[in-house]
Amino acid sequence: MxxxxxxxxxxxxxxxxxxxxxxxxxxxxxxxxxxxxxxCGKTTLLRIVAGFEEPDRGTVRLAGTEITAEPPAxxxxxxxxxxxxxxxxxxAEENIRFGLKVRRVDANEQAERAQELLxxxxxxxxxxxxxxxxxxxxxxxxxxxxxxxxxxLALLLDEPLSALDAKVRVQLREEIRRIQQETKVTTIFVTHxxxxxxxxxxxxxxxxxxxxxxxxxxxxxxxxxDNIFVARFxxxxxxxxxxxxxxxxxxxxxxxxxxxxxxxxxxxxGTRIYFLLRPETVRxxxxxxxxxxxxxxxxxxxxxxxxxxxxxxxDGHGSVTTAMPSDQAGELTPGARVSxxxxxxxxxxxxxx
Amino acid sequence: xxxxxRSETGPKIGLVLIGLYFLVPLVSTGAFSFWEGGNxxxxxxxxxxVHEQQLWQSLxxxxxxxxxxxLVGLVILxxxxxxxxxxxxxxxxxxxxxxxxPFVVPPIALVAGLTALYRGPSWFVGTANxxxxxxxxxxxxxxYRALEVGMRALDLRTLTEAAQSVGAGWLSIMFRVIVPNLxxxxxxxxxxxxxxxxxxFTFANILLFNTFAVYINYVGQTAATEAAALTLxxxxxxxxxxxxxxxxxxxxxxxxxxx
Numbered sequence: 001m002x003x004x005x006x007x008x009x010x011x012x013x014x015x016x017x018x019x020x021x022x023x024x025x026x027x028x029x030x031x032x033x034x035x036x037x038x039x040c041g042k043t044t045l046l047r048i049v050a051g052f053e054e055p056d057r058g059t060v061r062l063a064g065t066e067i068t069a070e071p072p073a074x075x076x077x078x079x080x081x082x083x084x085x086x087x088x089x090x091x092a093e094e095n096i097r098f099g100l101k102v103r104r105v106d107a108n109e110q111a112e113r114a115q116e117l118l119x120x121x122x123x124x125x126x127x128x129x130x131x132x133x134x135x136x137x138x139x140x141x142x143x144x145x146x147x148x149x150x151x152x153l154a155l156l157l158d159e160p161l162s163a164l165d166a167k168v169r170v171q172l173r174e175e176i177r178r179i180q181q182e183t184k185v186t187t188i189f190v191t192h193x194x195x196x197x198x199x200x201x202x203x204x205x206x207x208x209x210x211x212x213x214x215x216x217x218x219x220x221x222x223x224x225x226d227n228i229f230v231a232r233f234x235x236x237x238x239x240x241x242x243x244x245x246x247x248x249x250x251x252x253x254x255x256x257x258x259x260x261x262x263x264x265x266x267x268x269x270g271t272r273i274y275f276l277l278r279p280e281t282v283r284x285x286x287x288x289x290x291x292x293x294x295x296x297x298x299x300x301x302x303x304x305x306x307x308x309x310x311x312x313x314x315d316g317h318g319s320v321t322t323a324m325p326s327d328q329a330g331e332l333t334p335g336a337r338v339s340x341x342x343x344x345x346x347x348x349x350x351x352x353x
Numbered sequence: 354x355x356x357x358x359r360s361e362t363g364p365k366i367g368l369v370l371i372g373l374y375f376l377v378p379l380v381s382t383g384a385f386s387f388w389e390g391g392n393x394x395x396x397x398x399x400x401x402x403v404h405e406q407q408l409w410q411s412l413x414x415x416x417x418x419x420x421x422x423x424l425v426g427l428v429i430l431x432x433x434x435x436x437x438x439x440x441x442x443x444x445x446x447x448x449x450x451x452x453x454x455p456f457v458v459p460p461i462a463l464v465a466g467l468t469a470l471y472r473g474p475s476w477f478v479g480t481a482n483x484x485x486x487x488x489x490x491x492x493x494x495x496x497y498r499a500l501e502v503g504m505r506a507l508d509l510r511t512l513t514e515a516a517q518s519v520g521a522g523w524l525s526i527m528f529r530v531i532v533p534n535l536x537x538x539x540x541x542x543x544x545x546x547x548x549x550x551x552x553x554f555t556f557a558n559i560l561l562f563n564t565f566a567v568y569i570n571y572v573g574q575t576a577a578t579e580a581a582a583l584t585l586x587x588x589x590x591x592x593x594x595x596x597x598x599x600x601x602x603x604x605x606x607x608x609x610x611x612x
Contacts, residue, residue: 052514072517079518085511089533098529099519143515150519 003028009058029184033197036207078147082159086131093127099150117145137168238320242275262345272352281346282322292339386581398578411568419550422488452497460555495545503538544594
């Protein structure tokens with residue numbers, strides 16, 4: 001049994017079904033991200049856990065107690081919101097003390113706790129500033145400190161980084177992870193940014209159309225997607241249609257040629273599959289290289305350390321993307337004819353309906 | 354160059370003409386208030402007014418009614434507008450419609466309706482406190498609009514939920530989070546209400562209460578120069594209220610967003 005459990009939760013807004021039969025359990029101290037595109041139900045699920053939405057069906061349990069009908073103020077959960085949510089009439093320190101004040105905690109204890117948290121989020125010198133005098137990143141750190149001040153049983157983060165610029169996002173997400181590990185608070189983090197989810201979570205829950213598409217460690221989500229939605233949503237992937245020829249040896253037929261795919265072993269001959277290639281597993285060689293698929297470089301994008309190439313396969317067989325260190329991408333310019341290959345165990349195989 | 358100068362002169366002349374349109378009657382009223390008959394000018398009207406007990410009574414009554422109207426109006430409207438913005442935004446059109454009704458229904462019809470409608474204890478219906486009922490209605494468009502603008506500038510839902518998530522109940526949310534961030538809107542609503550109540554004549558006159566506006570009218574019928582002095586005084590009160598609205602609006606607390 002988990003520490004924070006959601007069981008059989010369903011929710012509709014009018015005719016729109018937002019969540020259908022969602023169950024999820026978090027261990028104490030775990031950091032779990034809910035990842036999915038807009039409208040997949042991740043924020044609704046978080047708001048049901050927080051108590052801001054009532055599920056049509058299902059239960060929410062925290063530390064062994066059912067809290068489905070408890071109002072948010074009674075749930076002892078800290079929350080950080082996507083929008084800046086600091087109280088404009090209060091300084092950073094007053095914001096942090098607010099939750100303790102309404103709980104009538106002793107003033108000395110309030111001050112001690114606020115100081116502790118200001119140090120934790122590195123804003124001691126800004127304690128007397130009002131929200132409008134703080135940057136976006138600082139405001140979200142104060143909001144985090146305010147959520148932690150009440151020693152929450154769970155911390156809920158609703159896309160807290162999405163309003164920040166790229167550099168601050170990276171800094172703050174690392175800081176959130178550090179603080180979570182220091183405080184060991186059970187955390188649910190909602191995001192639509194896969195990099196964020198993969199980089200700071202113990203487990204990632206990928207959501208799609210109101211259901212959990214896959215739950216697993218970041219490495220499993222990226223490396224072993226359970227279904228085509230997860231494969232497409234998390235990271236870039238080339239999907240090549242293929243068919244298993246020999247399940248014992250792991251041979252598949254790809255565009256009329258037989259290639260080895262270790263992960264096709266054990267599948268029945270004739271099974272229609274997706275042959276999935278992540279960019280980092282694709283090797284680019286000279287045209288006509290042994291065993292490769294020929295193609296033409298159709299696009300090239302420079303990302304600094306890495307350069308991404310889009311290669312159109314010959315005969316209209318679709319395209320493959322690869323990423324390589326920029327210093328190795330020198331002559332691979334659009335129009336160049338190349339061949340793409342991969343290691344036998346690199347392609348992921350998913351059944352094609 | 355010449356063309357531009359001409360285009361700047363036109364509006365200036367317009368402004369001066371408009372200024373004169375407003376100022377000439379005021380200056381004339383002011384001059385008349387100092388007239389003591391013949392060629393003599395002095396402060397006699399003002400001195401007489403200062404010694405007139407009825408003035409202070411009517412002024413005190415109007416101020417008291419203004420304060421009561423502000424309190425009753427805000428106690429009703431702050432939670433109502435808060436709730437509408439937070440939970441039932443689909444009722445916004447209805448709120449907007451109701452708020453402008455006092456502009457549509459003439460005061461004379463309102464007062465006739467009120468006298469027919471209200472039957473209550475004599476401490477209420479028999480005293481000037483009764484006027485608070487129509488005054489709240491009269492001030493409704495201004496109070497509602499000020500609160501509505503103030504609340505729309507706040508991200509009410511996020512602030513409310515942030516407060517709830519750390520354990521705040523509705524009273525704490527209202528008095529520690531919402532109201533302090535509405536100070537500009539509340540002051541604006543209060544000052545506009547003062548301006549309205551100080552100048553309201555129809556209700557008080559028909560219901561036979563001697564408010565400031567009724568007293569000005571009475572003095573106007575009996576002592577012309579004193580009436581002119583009083584008119585200036587009432588203008589001054591209204592202007593101070595408006596100046597207050599402008600100044601508090603200027604010093605508005607910056608809400609939301611980042612540095």
